[in-house]
Amino acid sequence: MDDVITALTKGIAVYETLRTYNGKPFALKEHYERLKKSLSYLKIEPPAFEDFEKLVYENLSERMRIVYVYSKSLLEYVFQEDTEEFKVEYVKVDITTVRRADPWSIPPDLKSLGRPDIYLARLTKGDNYDVIMLGTKGQVCEGTFSNVFLIKNGKFITPSLESGILDGITRMYVIRFLKESGYEVEERFVEPAELFYADEVFLTHTSRGIVPVNQIGTLKTKSVELSSKLSKAFEEYVKCLL
Numbered sequence: 072m073d074d075v076i077t078a079l080t081k082g083i084a085v086y087e088t089l090r091t092y093n094g095k096p097f098a099l100k101e102h103y104e105r106l107k108k109s110l111s112y113l114k115i116e117p118p119a120f121e122d123f124e125k126l127v128y129e130n131l132s133e134r135m136r137i138v139y140v141y142s143k144s145l146l147e148y149v150f151q152e153d154t155e156e157f158k159v160e161y162v163k164v165d166i167t168t169v170r171r172a173d174p175w176s177i178p179p180d181l182k183s184l185g186r187p188d189i190y191l192a193r194l195t196k197g198d199n200y201d202v203i204m205l206g207t208k209g210q211v212c213e214g215t216f217s218n219v220f221l222i223k224n225g226k227f228i229t230p231s232l233e234s235g236i237l238d239g240i241t242r243m244y245v246i247r248f249l250k251e252s253g254y255e256v257e258e259r260f261v262e263p264a265e266l267f268y269a270d271e272v273f274l275t276h277t278s279r280g281i282v283p284v285n286q287i288g289t290l291k292t293k294s295v296e297l298s299s300k301l302s303k304a305f306e307e308y309v310k311c312l313l
């Protein structure tokens with residue numbers, strides 16, 4: 072109990088959300104590496120990979136959130152995530168007025184619970200699936216729990232890591248999947264206007280893979296056709312990797 076009180080008053084919590092397919096966790100190593108990165112910013116010794124793996128396998132569920140709270144020692148908690156809200160074909164998003172924190176203040180890959188930029192942006196979500204945050208220079212960054220892609224003239228474009236985004240694990244696998252499927256993928260700074268002129272826009276995140284976007288603010292996107300097809304194909308791609 073002492074540990075929990077110290078954690079609540081002085082501690083910080085980092086987390087990873089994992090997805091399992093047919094009883095197998097996807098991208099376990101990548102999630103572990105990202106957890107290690109989060110903990111490294113806080114100068115906290117990470118758990119051994121074997122302990123992380125054991126924790127995951129002992130608590131396996133379709134979508135799970137592993138939380139590490141630091142007080143005098145590292146406390147671990149596992150939560151089952153609700154899967155219902157993700158059962159959608161396409162979604163509406165908006166651009167939030169809350170900006171992603173300057174990476175020089177808070178590293179974008181410090182995945183902590185209650186991160187103020189993410190938390191405040193989520194408060195502006197309304198009935199949107201997610202809201203897209205811009206960076207300090209006005210560049211497109213990402214959603215509060217998702218990365219952003221757009222399709223223009225057959226080419227895929229996504230904000231580069233230098234834009235100040237979380238190194239999304241789904242983003243990384245989607246880029247690989249698209250390249251292996253013969254598509255061109257550009258990682259670079261993206262202007263907000265590009266989202267509105269895009270042929271298609273989609274989000275990526277662990278719990279749902281590729282999520283087509285059919286509306287940004289009050290404007291409908293041109294199409295969700297290719298992203299819907301890719302969303303299904305990506306599910307199969309992931310299953311084949313396991």
Ligand code: PLP
Binds near residue numbers: 217240
């Ligand atoms: N961006 C942010 C800010 C996130 O919190 C998340 C996931 O939690 C993502 C992107 C998507 O990352 P991943 O694909 O690893 O789930």
